[in-house]
Amino acid sequence: MNAPIAPAVPNMEHHWLPFTNNRLFWQEPQIFAKAEGVRYWTPEGREILDGASGLFCCAAGHARPEIADAVHKQLMTLDYTPHFQRAAPVSFEFAERLAGILPEGIDRVFFGNSGSEAVDSAVKICLAYHRAKGQSQRTRFVSRNWAYHGVNMGGTSLAGMVNNRRDFGAVTFDAVHMRHTWAEEQKFSRGQPETGADRADDLEEMCKLYGGETIAAVFIEPIAGSIGTIVPPKGYLEKIRAICDKYGILLVFDEVITGFGRTGSAFASQEFAVKPDVITMAKALTNGVIPMSAVAVKREIQAAVIDAAQGDRPELFHGYTYSAHPVACAAGIAALNIYRDEGLFERAKALSPQFLDMVFGLRNLPQVVDLRGYGMLAGIQLKPGATPGAKGSLVQRLLFDAGLHIKATGDAIIFAPALVTPEDDMARMGDVLQKVLGRADL
Numbered sequence: 001m002n003a004p005i006a007p008a009v010p011n012m013e014h015h016w017l018p019f020t021n022n023r024l025f026w027q028e029p030q031i032f033a034k035a036e037g038v039r040y041w042t043p044e045g046r047e048i049l050d051g052a053s054g055l056f057c058c059a060a061g062h063a064r065p066e067i068a069d070a071v072h073k074q075l076m077t078l079d080y081t082p083h084f085q086r087a088a089p090v091s092f093e094f095a096e097r098l099a100g101i102l103p104e105g106i107d108r109v110f111f112g113n114s115g116s117e118a119v120d121s122a123v124k125i126c127l128a129y130h131r132a133k134g135q136s137q138r139t140r141f142v143s144r145n146w147a148y149h150g151v152n153m154g155g156t157s158l159a160g161m162v163n164n165r166r167d168f169g170a171v172t173f174d175a176v177h178m179r180h181t182w183a184e185e186q187k188f189s190r191g192q193p194e195t196g197a198d199r200a201d202d203l204e205e206m207c208k209l210y211g212g213e214t215i216a217a218v219f220i221e222p223i224a225g226s227i228g229t230i231v232p233p234k235g236y237l238e239k240i241r242a243i244c245d246k247y248g249i250l251l252v253f254d255e256v257i258t259g260f261g262r263t264g265s266a267f268a269s270q271e272f273a274v275k276p277d278v279i280t281m282a283k284a285l286t287n288g289v290i291p292m293s294a295v296a297v298k299r300e301i302q303a304a305v306i307d308a309a310q311g312d313r314p315e316l317f318h319g320y321t322y323s324a325h326p327v328a329c330a331a332g333i334a335a336l337n338i339y340r341d342e343g344l345f346e347r348a349k350a351l352s353p354q355f356l357d358m359v360f361g362l363r364n365l366p367q368v369v370d371l372r373g374y375g376m377l378a379g380i381q382l383k384p385g386a387t388p389g390a391k392g393s394l395v396q397r398l399l400f401d402a403g404l405h406i407k408a409t410g411d412a413i414i415f416a417p418a419l420v421t422p423e424d425d426m427a428r429m430g431d432v433l434q435k436v437l438g439r440a441d442l
């Protein structure tokens with residue numbers, strides 16, 4: 001135990017925490033006061049290993065001086081510029097750098113501030129594209145059960161998790177949902193499951209039911225992250241791509257979690273060798289340190305929207321005060337430099353076997369009913385408790401007490417260490433999981 005860093009319990013009256021049971025939190029606060037590398041520290045100075053890269057953002061670990069320096073320098077050079085009819089050199093540089101790691105041809109970049117904003121922006125760009133191509137009847141969107149695409153209006157409409165939709169029907173648009181790809185027979189599959197590609201046929205059925213020519217886009221998380229890591233069956237993404245091509249539907253990969261090396265390639269699109277038309281990204285875009293997101297689109301999408309516009313009005317009536325914020329761009333460039341200079345995407349690929357060995361070594365523990373994983377992302381399905389989500393909530397608190405930060409979602413926990421995690425720290429994370437998930441009394 002180190003010296004205290006901050007008051008153990010701050011005044012918690014005023015900050016309403018998102019996606020949190022605030023009542024439980026007030027009773028048992030879980031507070032981080034400091035972070036460095038792959039560690040957090042509580043206000044009392046207790047060390048907690050970061051098994052979730054924060055919230056799947058801090059791929060290069062915490063407190064990177066290279067990013068801090070770039071942010072400070074940018075703040076003192078050009079702290080803010082609007083991007084409506086104005087621009088800053090740093091945003092063009094960042095977009096060009098991103099184009100260098102994106103799949104070939106998906107290299108026109110629109111910036112936002114969160115994954116949710118990227119998804120909403122992508123929805124509007126897809127509509128604008130079809131309108132520009134004289135296909136304004138394409139207004140329907142397809143997503144999947146168990147999908148998470150953020151919490152703005154687009155993401156809420158596309159959401160495949162009941163709690164994220166139930167109370168918000170009044171503000172959502174018409175999205176239809178295919179089945180998710182998980183099935184009982186895939187239990188304990190390591191990597192891409194052998195079975196389940198036929199679930200892509202749901203899209204064909206929707207094209208028959210609604211008319212493929214009414215569908216604007218299909219949104220897919222290449223690996224469904226927030227539900228607890230559902231890896232696409234072999235052949236599934238390829239089939240979805242083929243059906244989109246057949247009906248002229250845009251394919252959007254939401255790579256907010258899978259982008260920037262999580263799968264062992266820059267993007268899951270490259271890892272699975274399936275090219276969408278649009279990629280949304282956020283989180284590790286800036287190593288999580290400054291809020292930022294981006295939508296990358298194929299050149300012809302941007303060209304169609306720009307070419308169809310009349311006069312001197314903006315071609316796309318969409319954007320945010322903080323789109324392409326110079327400080328976020330500077331943080332992003334510094335993060336990309338680290339990813340490149342330290343070979344972190346390659347490191348993720350090299351570390352993945354050890355990571356997955358450790359995850360699949362949890363197989364016979366009393367609290368584990370399924371394991372899934374790919375690259376540096378894994379889902380551990382827990383034996384259900386008295387009510388849905390109760391076990392997940394309990395286990396994440398027990399792990400916190402035992403020194404490991406991890407994200408629980410329902411009765412699954414999502415394990416996603418930073419791509420810089422040293423092998424001995426990875427093993428320590430495994431020891432904590434063994435200890436807590438090995439308890440039969442929960």
Ligand SMILES: Cc1ncc(COP(=O)(O)O)c(C=O)c1O
Nearest residue numbers: 114115116148149150254256257
């Ligand atoms: C696939 C996906 N899309 C969108 C989002 C939303 O991102 P944000 O929380 O930055 O709005 C998330 C967040 O986890 C996500 O996993």
